[in-house]
Amino acid sequence: MDGRAGGGPAGRPGPRWRLNGWVLAWALAITGCYTMTPVTGPVPEVGTMVAFAINDAGRAALGGSLGPEVDRIEGRLLETTDDGYLLAVSSLTLLRGGQQVWQGEQVRVSKQYVNSAFERRFSMGRTIGAGAIVVGGFAAFLATRSLLGAGQSETKPPSDSGQTHVGRP
């Protein structure tokens, strides 16, 4: 690939390259924007993404609906009751490592089975950091491949009008 795969003029990134770059930057930025932090308010709000660290009693009690060796359960909070929570589960983190992706299946979790609670929050630090890395990396990529028009121009091809000497075989 020569940097002109997008079809742009020589020495400049083509529209497709630019689009790919921005898509990459956006994708990285939005994944870095959120972090799981301990719940600091009185109670997590319905509709937010939360995670609950499950204790041993919870692993035993919820084994039938979640499966064995669950460390953390993550999902959207659908309902809060005095005794527990109703979650649309999006993923499980297992004690021995690894993650299971769920499709929003609903599971009720009693408070007595929860060690600690986390909520997904916007992280300014991560966002700025990820953004800086992405933008810097993309700029460096462009610079090292002479895609911004600042590099040497390509050698001009010989004119058709000149004489060409072809040696005899």
Place this chain on the structure above:
Amino acid sequence: MRRILQFAVLCLGAGVLTACTPETVVETEDIPTAGVRFVNAVPDTFAVDFRPVDIVENSTFYGVAFRSTTLLAYKNARAGSRHFRIFQSGTTPEIASVVVKDTTVNLEAGKRYTFILWGYARAGSSPARRLTVLEDSPADPGQQIAFRVVNATDAAIDTRVYPNGGTVPADATWSGVAALSASSYVNVARGRTNINVQPAGGGTAIVNTECTQRGLAGTVDVEAAPGTEIAGSALSAIIVPRSVAGSTAPNLTTPGLICVWDRRPPRAPGV
């Protein structure tokens, strides 16, 4: 031939020694348990962790912030003399190893307890931060519900309990409940219930709201959930202060009410 015979006897002896252990019955202990829960009512500092430090147990409450009800429920704890510690909550050893309170308490099997951390953490503020263990074991209120008020504010209060939609009664249900103390239980009629809190001696209401722990009637196969509408329930109205402005506590600008159950209604036959 003789050597083979000796070897066979030796093998037989080794087999007997390793294989033949008498059948034993392993007794599984029926652990005597009490219920414990933890409330953080300290309005001027950050979250804490409550945990047993004598045995490994599920009675831990991690990351409990001021007025947080996220994990406010009873957890089973082994009865007997128990050692608990409250640490600052954090992810670094420097913070998480700081002990805020250390207590040893005797838990009786079948009883429930509220560990409440209240007062001010900042030096010079009064009342100073302390840990109190409340026993949550009221008598059976029969066809009524039992209520008590737990005053986590820094001043004495008068509290009235009245039916939702009704008028605030002239006489206080509990008068002059001192700061950082709990009243006795009083039986009242079941039904949606409001709590009105005023400074001791009267004045503008600090809190006037419904206790939202209304409960849920039992069915033929599901136990009733305790609440103001379910006879036989007991509840605590915990009056919590506003947070100290500029502190690391969650920013809550007015005093509030945390309503929690202390006693479940009796189980229906067959449940």
